Amino acid sequence: MPHRSNVNASTCQNITFFSHTFTLTHPSVLDLKEIMPSGEVKLIGAWASPFVMRPRVALNLKSVPYEFLQETFGSKSELLLKSNPVHKKIPVLLHADKPVCESNIIVEYIDETWSSSGPSILPSHPYDRAMARFWAAYIDEKWFVALRNFLKAEGEEEKKAVVAQMEEGNALLEKAFIDCSKGKPFFNGDNIGYLDISLGSFLAWLRVTELAASHKLLDEAKTPSLCKWAELFCNDPAVKPVMPETAKLAEFAKKIFAKPQA
Numbered sequence: 001m002p003h004r005s006n007v008n009a010s011t012c013q014n015i016t017f018f019s020h021t022f023t024l025t026h027p028s029v030l031d032l033k034e035i036m037p038s039g040e041v042k043l044i045g046a047w048a049s050p051f052v053m054r055p056r057v058a059l060n061l062k063s064v065p066y067e068f069l070q071e072t073f074g075s076k077s078e079l080l081l082k083s084n085p086v087h088k089k090i091p092v093l094l095h096a097d098k099p100v101c102e103s104n105i106i107v108e109y110i111d112e113t114w115s116s117s118g119p120s121i122l123p124s125h126p127y128d129r130a131m132a133r134f135w136a137a138y139i140d141e142k143w144f145v146a147l148r149n150f151l152k153a154e155g156e157e158e159k160k161a162v163v164a165q166m167e168e169g170n171a172l173l174e175k176a177f178i179d180c181s182k183g184k185p186f187f188n189g190d191n192i193g194y195l196d197i198s199l200g201s202f203l204a205w206l207r208v209t210e211l212a213a214s215h216k217l218l219d220e221a222k223t224p225s226l227c228k229w230a231e232l233f234c235n236d237p238a239v240k241p242v243m244p245e246t247a248k249l250a251e252f253a254k255k256i257f258a259k260p261q262a
């Protein structure tokens with residue numbers, strides 16, 4: 001078992017031993033480190049995955065130390081296949097070796113399991129919780145699908161149709177932000193919460209898509225609240241250390257979306 005080094009209480013660090021990265025964040029991490037058996041929390045994932053970013057942000061918010069087990073792009077480890085035999089996808093959280101799958105379910109699990117550490121991730125009122133879950137489902141089922149289609153779209157007509165879909169989605173999310181945030185900086189109010197994590201984890205891919213297409217998808221003039229929110233989200237201490245760098249992600253995107261030569 002690799003040894004974990006001591007960490008200055010006020011820093012955020014990624015410490016890599018062999019192929020595993022240990023992410024250590026907020027001040028109270030030292031307290032949790034003392035009471036949690038080492039190796040208790042592991043996350044199977046990959047740095048570039050927006051879905052994996054969700055539990056990483058949630059674990060950071062709760063100051064839970066974890067071992068990051070990175071999958072290699074294009075292959076699936078035995079541990080992944082054994083831990084998520086239904087979908088065979090990342091992320092998978094292993095808590096005392098018990099697997100939890102599906103990013104949003106993992107985020108809820110983290111919130112409930114470490115309820116007394118850090119801010120609440122799900123809103124406290126049942127109606128607000130229902131709305132957060134509703135919009136998170138919309139983001140995965142509709143908004144993200146349009147973003148992915150934009151990357152794959154061929155020809156001007158196809159691109160125009162996807163841009164229209166994205167703009168419609170962004171307008172809905174701008175309105176959802178105004179309703180959910182109630183004048184506060186985040187969907188969840190004063191702190192990052194469920195819906196912030198759900199949408200915010202796609203921001204790096206959104207930037208890469210904008211660069212590749214030379215087209216602004218999140219437009220200051222059309223969605224001013226979302227643009228302001230996006231900046232705050234990216235600069236949050238729970239987010240910054242796990243947000244993929246745009247240039248590195250753009251390189252990775254080029255590799256995975258490269259068309260085979262005829």
Ligand SMILES: N[C@@H](CCC(=O)N[C@@H](CS)C(=O)NCC(=O)O)C(=O)O
Binds near residue numbers: 090101102104
């Ligand atoms: N609904 C899943 C989606 C996870 C997902 O699509 N993960 C991708 C990586 S970004 C994956 O594992 N893909 C491998 C595959 O599709 O076989 C979640 O929210 O966790």
